[in-house]
Amino acid sequence: MPIDDSYNKLLQLLKRLGPAAVAFSGGVDSTLLLRAALDALGTNGVLAITAASPFFPQWEQLDSQALARQLGARQILVRCDLLTLPEVVRNDALRCYYCKKALFGMCIETARQHGFTLMLDGTNLDDGDDYRPGKQAALELAVRSPLAEVGLTKDAVRTLSRQLDLPTWNRPAFACLASRVPYGTAIDIEQLGQIERCETVLRSLGFNGARARHHGKTVRIEVAPELFPGMLTKTTRLAVVQGARAAGFTYVALDLEGYRTGSLNETLEQPAP
DSSP states (O other), rough: OOOOOHHHHHHHHHHHHHHEEEEEOOHHHHHHHHHHHHHOOOOGGGEEEEEEEEEEEEHHHHHHHHHHHHHTTOEEEEEEOGGGOOOTTTTTTTHHHHHHHHHHHHHHHHHHHTOOOOOOOOOOOGGGGHHHTHHHHHHHTOBBBBHHTTTTOOHHHHHHHTTTTTTTTTOOOOGGEEEGSSSTTTOOOOHHHHHHHHHHHHHHOTTTTOEEEEETEEEEOOGGGGGGHHHHHHHHHHHHHHHHTTOSSEEEOOOOOOOOOOGGGGGGGOOOO
16 A cells, blocks of 8 residues: 655654654654654664653553564663652643643753754644644644654554554553542552553453543543443443452543543633643
């Protein structure tokens, strides 16, 4: 299958930008960006930087390492203790801004130590449709978003990824574990562990991309509506309940509206500027 012309535009932009570090999570967007950067700049011109934190599940870090090896990229893990930052822990409507500011800051410093002055991230054109205060942090730190800059939407990213035989082409979207905690509820390591354990159970049952929203003693599970019948079979339902309770939840709720990106943003009357 021929590669879409948009990939050539992406390569041309990356060549103009020159050597760069790539914020690499192993998701659909950052994997395509890393592959394109390697194609445009070569192994010596690219450094993959992956943040390691309780805010991100262990499986994601392991997947990113496997993908980096597969692509032939140099990768560095940056340990980020976000729970030491009061502005992140208090979890107000700007939590994502403070979190991204800290993460990008640490990654940029690491990149500079290895000779790279430019940081790229995998933001695509569709990411502007949701409330994403972290985007402002990227702008303030001069992080470039080549996918968005050449007009690649999420669907286009998936199409190109499939054409390039990237194993991530159909991977569900993912966000940090802190995005499962309602605004105004302080974040702690115990909550993040509960969410990760619960979502690990959901993944093991085939519900990739499911969300376990933390509401105190209750976990509100979001899966696509078409997966409701599978979720509600007796065997699966009992396995989900058992897994959620083992993770520390007392009550287990299935959100009848189904999975949607950033559902906790629905509680914001007016997004902060």
